[in-house]
Amino acid sequence: MKYLKGQNRSQISLFPVSLDQAINADNEVRLIDVFVNSLKLEEFGFRVDHIENGRPAYHPADLLKLYIYGYLNQLRSSRKLEKECKRNIELMWLLKTLRPDHNTIANFRRDNPKAIKKVFRETVKIATYFNLIGGTLIADDSTKLRAQNSKKNNYNQKKIDRHLEYIENKLAEYNKALAESDGDKKQEIENEIEKQNQRKDGYKKIEQELKKSGQRQISTSDPDSRHQITRNNITEVAYSAQTSVDAKNYIPIDYKITNANDKKAMGTMLRRAKTILRHNDFTALYDKGYHTGSELAIADSLGIPAIVAIPPFSGASHAPDLRYDVEHFDYDPKTDTYTCLQGHTLRTTGYWHHAKNGAGETAYRFRNYTTPKCKSCEVRPLCTKSAANGKQVRRSEFAGNIENNKKRVQESEKLYKRRQAIVEHPFGTIKRQWGFNYIITKKYMKRAEADFGFIMSAYNLRRIINIVGIKKLEKYITSIFSVLCSIFDLLELFLNHRNRIQYKTIKTICYEIRIPGHLIKLNFNAPGKGF
Known part of the structure; x- marks a missing residue:
């Protein structure tokens, strides 16, 4: 029986294949490359100015490309990304064979939560350009993402008291046994007493930190994470990821990581949605967890008709x-x-x-x-x-605000039934298909927000690619990038030669740049008049 045979590993190729030839023209790594190159990384807050002394730093564009590729392919671990840089031909092409170590990779995500948020905003802008965001109906909800903190390392006052009571009982037993013992056994009991006293001091220290924080609970591994109900009676130490999702194509337009429940989240998310959409002529759908009078009052003051499910009477x-x-x-x-x-x-x-x-x-x-x-x-x-x-x-x-909401609920029952299908679409993809049901970073909410920011950016890019297609999307981003390069070249040319311009003969220099669906007109005044 005949089988397909592979190429001899020792065979020398007469015409060696370059990295660029090994990557197909429609491979999404080319899109990632163009997308990151089109971003104004310095304006976003990424650090691009490094001192010349010592070993050269990696450019933030390369590390950003690595992370976007990783999250699009369900790779978040800095160690796994380090490993892929050495064996994955797509990453070799994308990073031009650079091989950053896992500490460099992890530190980039840790240090740039705000800049990563702006990368997500760019994905929303691209979706807006392709008319993928309707801006008339959004649905908001939260999902719980497990933190890098076990239940064992989460404490409230009741749990601390229970541990201290147990230790006191053990000490009483050991002291009683110590009074009745002698010889080698006495030394063994004294060692146990010392261990229990050390444990007692540890819990006393945690108790002081809890009182100092003013919170009901404290986590020792990830201080900002909180013990929360995830579903039914199941609890986890987790973060809550608030998201606003547009109804037209189930594209998230905003996200926010918190460690609280949904009761006080609606007002903040509505204000942000109004800023992002630049109008308040949209309807927002929420489940019963958001039904709070003060938050409904904020919605009414913003002029946004929020429809919030009414919880049953206790x-x-x-x-x-x-x-x-x-x-x-x-x-x-x-x-x-x-x-x-x-x-x-x-x-x-x-x-x-x-x-x-x-x-x-x-x-x-x-x-x-x-x-x-x-x-x-x-x-x-x-x-x-x-x-x-x-x-x-x-x-x-x-x-009055609660009664207004009740009227909207009664008048919009069919509309409200769409809420779950809209807002659960991203959660289903992220948690079920990609397996991103936990926060991979440790210590503090800002780092958790950076991780979730990459998740949301990858989801939006994947969604836009699936709807628009790689070629059309790449063409658009390339056009934007060439426009920016043209503008920068023009500015440099104008600044270098502005003293030679005769103000009497030339009052204004006009320049036009055309890209699909847009016409950009730039006017530069002559010397002394500014831009």
Whole structure:
């Protein structure tokens, strides 16, 4: 039986193949090369000015190309990227056979979180140019990404107290045994007592750090990470990645790494979305985790119709008979009164009470509404569980915003059903297909944001490539790059020869640059008039 045979490894080629010939014309590494070369890295914040002394540094463009290639091919580890530089022919072409070590690679990601965010912004601009972003409907959500910190190395006061109590009990046992022992066994017990005292000192130190931080919990391996619920009753020490995704092609337009839940995230993300889209004529969809009165008030103040799912009432909020829940009472904004199902009017004294959050701070203000007729009402046992004061209706200062949202939810049920399909599309690709369900960097939120920034940039590039195609995308980026080169050449020429220009005869120099879909006109004033 015949088989295909490979080439003899010892055979010498008469016409050796260059690296460029080994890479196909439509290979995406060529696109990565053109994309990074088109970026203004110094303006983004990447360091390009290094001192001449010592060993030369790697240019940030080369390291950025390496990372974009790595994340597009599910490679995030600096050690794996170092290894690929020595054996991967695509990376050899992309980096021109440069082989940075893993420390250099890791430090580049660690030191440039803000600049990496601007690279992501460039992917959004490219998507906008190709009309891939509609800007009329966005969906926001968060996903939990495990941090490089085990549950064992995350502490709250309750957990510290439990460990200290265990140590105290052990010390009591050892001291009792020490009093009854002698000889070699006595030395062994003393060693155990010393170990427990060292552990006790360690937990006391963690307790001091926890009190000093003012937080409810502290992580020792990655200080900014927090113990959070990921799904159902499953918990992890993780970061929360907030994202805003445009509905037209499921392209993320913004992201933000936090270590908190979703309750206070909507207002910030809406402000950022408004800045990115440059208008507020869009609808934003959120799940029930974002349903907070103060955040709905921010959405209304921005003029953005946010549609946030309404969470169910808690058991304590329900009346004994669900027909007498507060939601069935009528509120009159003119008289600032409620009318119950029995026709009684509930009024307020006008005094603002303060509801506190877990940290003891004021979360919101509210007024209480009551009626004296509640005491003699025949349906009182069905309406309230209070035996002394009767029914009390609590109305938040943000009640109007909550009611406006409720109307939008009722009017836009079909629209809201699209939320999950929009915002879960990137998460499904990133976490299920690519396996990026954890943060690879360690220590501090800024480093976690750099890692997630590369994830989002790679996702956007992959999405744009799949929709537009490599050739069309490369042609566009190449055109932009040539335009920038032309502008810089023109500026250099003008600055070098501006003194020779006769102001009396030439008042303005005009220059036009044409690229697909754009016409750029540049006007340079004569000497003394500036640009």
